Amino acid sequence: MEDLSRFFRQMVRNLAAADPARLRQPLPLGEIRRTILPYRANRRALQLETSEDYELVLIRLCAGEGGFARTEPDDVHAEFAAEALSSNPDLTIVHRHESAVLILNEEQLVRALDPARELAFAPSDQRFAPPAPKEPAPAPAPPAPKPGPAPAREVSKPQSRPVPPAICRACSGKLPPGRSVKFCPHCGESQALTHCPACQTELEPAWRHCVACGAAVRRD
Numbered sequence: 001m002e003d004l005s006r007f008f009r010q011m012v013r014n015l016a017a018a019d020p021a022r023l024r025q026p027l028p029l030g031e032i033r034r035t036i037l038p039y040r041a042n043r044r045a046l047q048l049e050t051s052e053d054y055e056l057v058l059i060r061l062c063a064g065e066g067g068f069a070r071t072e073p074d075d076v077h078a079e080f081a082a083e084a085l086s087s088n089p090d091l092t093i094v095h096r097h098e099s100a101v102l103i104l105n106e107e108q109l110v111r112a113l114d115p116a117r118e119l120a121f122a123p124s125d126q127r128f129a130p131p132a133p134k135e136p137a138p139a140p141a142p143p144a145p146k147p148g149p150a151p152a153r154e155v156s157k158p159q160s161r162p163v164p165p166a167i168c169r170a171c172s173g174k175l176p177p178g179r180s181v182k183f184c185p186h187c188g189e190s191q192a193l194t195h196c197p198a199c200q201t202e203l204e205p206a207w208r209h210c211v212a213c214g215a216a217v218r219r220d
Helices: 002-018 020-024 029-036 039-046 051-062 074-085 106-112
Strands: 069-072 101-104
Touching (some): 002 020, 002 029, 002 051, 002 106, 020 106, 029 051, 029 101, 051 069, 051 074, 069 074
Antiparallel strands (some): 069 101
């Protein structure tokens, strides 16, 4: 029975891969031998050593052994059943009845298609293979943080330099701060700026001539 079960499952797999709709249609015996499940292409999967072993299992399948399938017409089915019970079955029966058809048993078909049994009655394009698992959608990337306001730069305030105390232009004495000083409290010299009468160059109080043009400076 193990050889027969393996034979049936391999035939179902081949049909499911090539044309799933045909699994529920009559299958000509000659087509099974030549294109659906040829011996040479499937000998390893069937684990059958010779073509005679292959034809003997096919006779048992056509005879209805194991309830995997039924053969039509009925008289041909009877012939296969008789040969399957014979101690020396005539293997040429599979050649004589190539036009006979096999109809696969629905329950056995569903079992052969496990673990996708629930797909047995689905549309033909979805019936014989479980749907590929959907990969989970990638989690959306977290929104990029909005740029915040740039940190305020600390503007370094220029350090105020201490203002040197005002001194008299004549005697260099210290003048009182925060007051308008016109004359030195030490020597009485005027603190007004003196300019050359000729070229307007600023002059020191003690100068008698302009350093720019040499003009004499009148001192009252």
